[in-house]
Amino acid sequence: MRIKEHPILKFNKEKKIKFIFNGQELEGYEGDTIAAALHAQGVKVLGKSLFLHRPRGFYCAIGNCSSCLMTVNGVANVKTCVTDLEEGMVVETQEGKGVIV
Amino acid sequence: MKQAEIVVIGGGPAGLCAAMSAAKSGAGVLIIDRNKSLGGQLVKQTHMFFGSEKQYASTRGIDIPEILLKELAKYKDKVEIKTNSTAVGFYEDGVITVLEKEDKYYKVEPKAVVVATGAYEKFLSFPNNDLPGIYGAGAVQTLMNVHGVKPGNRVLMVGAGNIGLIVSYQLMQAGVKVAAILDAAPKIGGYLVHASKIRRMGVPILTSHTVKEAIGKDFLEKAVVCKVDEKFNPIPGTEITFDVDVMCISVGLTPLNELLAMRGCRMKYVPQLSGLVPVRDENYETTVENIFVAGDASGVEEASAAMVEGYLAGLCAAAKIGYKPDDFYERRKDYMNQLNNLRSGPAARHILAGLDQIRR
C-alpha cells in the first residue's frame, strides 16, 4: 500500500525499521508514524471502543481526535498518528481505556 | 517562568507569517508548535495555490513552508522556535503553559500573543460512521502526501468543497481510484475549476446525495448513498451501493481556538466562519488586550487569507508592545487590501457576511 511513484512528490523511505505489532514482527520505515506504518501493512484496526468494543481506526491523522490510541511499549493512550515509529517498538491494539501503569 | 515578547501559537501558514511580520518590526518572537516541523497543513498541499503573487499563487503548498522559513531565517536572532511543544493552557494572568515532548512542562509569560492554531475536520453522522476506513479527507492527505501510504484501493469522497475536490484529485495522482464524490448540497461548493479537472478524469460528482450507511464488519466494505430532497431528507428508493474500502469525510472544518476561550476572549458562534470564533477588531486583536488571532482559528478560509491575516496580526501585535515601524500604516493598508481583494468575489461572500457579525 506504499506509493511507488508520484507525479509531484518524492518519498525518502530508505531505512527500514522492525517493530512488533500484537506479537508479530512487522516492517516500517524511518520517518513513518506508527499509524502510517501499520496502515502500509494493511492494519486498519488500532483499538476497540470503550463500551461497545467496536473497532477503531485513525480519523484525523494529525493528533486532534484520539481515535488512534494504542498501547506502545506498555504505555497506554499513545496517539499513534503523530508518534514516530522506532526500532523494536512494541505496539498493541488497545481495548477501551487501556491500563495506566 | 520563560519570558517572551510575542508568542505565536501554531507554526502553520498564519503563524509563520505572523512571526515573520512581528520579527520584521523588531519584536522578539517565540513560536510554539506541537508538530516536529513547521508548516502546519501546508506540508501536504501538493496543488498550486490560488490568489495573487503576494500570497504565493501558482506555487505548490508543499513548497511554501520552505519559502516562509527562509524569509523567517533573516530574523533568526529575533525568533525562537519550539517544535514538539503543545500550548496546553492559557490563563487569566496571561501565562501560557507548554508541554514539550511529553516530559518538559513550563510556563511562558509573553507581552502579546498571536493564536494561530488552525482548525479541525468536522464529522458526519450516519450508521457505522466509526468503522476504520472512514477517514477525514485531510487525514488521507497526510497519509498519502506526507507518509507515502495509500489509504486503500477505492474511495468514496463525501463533500464537494475545495478540500473534497482537491483530495480526490490527489488520490488519483497517488494511483487510488475515486468511485464518486458526493455532496448533500444541490451545488458543488468548491471552485469549479477543481470540479472540472476531476470530472474530466471520469469521476462522477453527485450533488444532492448523502451517505445512508456504511457497511462492514471490522472495517469499511461498502457504502450506501441516497439522494436528498431540497430539505435534505433522504428520498427512499434512490440508494446506490459503492464497493469501497475508504470513505473520506470532507464536510468542512471547525476553528480550533479553545485557548482563546480559556483566556477569556469573547467568542461568538458564526456559521459562515464555520463555528465558534473570537470577536476581534480590524487588526485581529481579540477582546483581551494584546491577544491576537489569525488564520483558520479566526474563521475557516483559504490558506492564502490565513497568511495575510498572519502578517497583519503579527504587525499589529508588535506595534502594540512598542515595535511600530515607520512603514506601519503602509504595511497595514497593504495587508488589509490583500484581504479585501481575496474576499471580494462571490466565492467569499459568506466570509464577508461572517466578518460583519464578529467585528469588535
Add this chain to the structure above:
Amino acid sequence: MFEKTGIPSKEMVMEKFPSQDRINKGPVAIVECYREIPCNPCETACRFNAIRVGEDINNIPQINFDKCTGCAICLSKCPGLAIMIADGSKSEDTVEIKIPYEFLPLPGEGQVVKGLDREGKHITDVKVLKVTNPKSFDRTPVITIEVDRKFLYEIRNIRVEV
C-alpha cells in the same frame, strides 16, 4: 447544470474559444475559467500582456487572442489547470492541442492514447506529439496531442492505459 456536475455546456465552451480563423493562424490559449475566484497567476505569467484579470483578482480572465502567441506558460501556471492551447495551422484535418497532465505514467512521444471529453468519456484516440516538462513548469507536464478537427470543442483530457 455546470454547478451540479462540473461539466461546462457546449455553449460555455464555445464562448471561450477564438474563431476558427485565429486557431488556423497558429497556437492560441483557451482559458476555461467560468466562475469568479480570487486568482490571477495567468495574468502575471503572460509575457505578452494577452491575459487581463485586472485590479479585482476575482474577475474572470479576458484574453486578447491577437496578442496571445500560444506559448503555454500560462497553461502550467494556472492553479485550476483550466487552460489549453489549440493550433490549427499544421494540417487541414487535425489540430494540435496542448493540455496539462499531472499523472503517471506520462505518455511517450508517438504513443496513441485515449482522448477524453470534459466528462472523462473516451471520444477518440489521439497521437501524442510532444511531452514538455521543464523545471519552470513546476511538475505540471504539458502534453501536445494531434486530434481530428471534428473533436476540437470536445477534447480536453487523455487517458494513458498501462
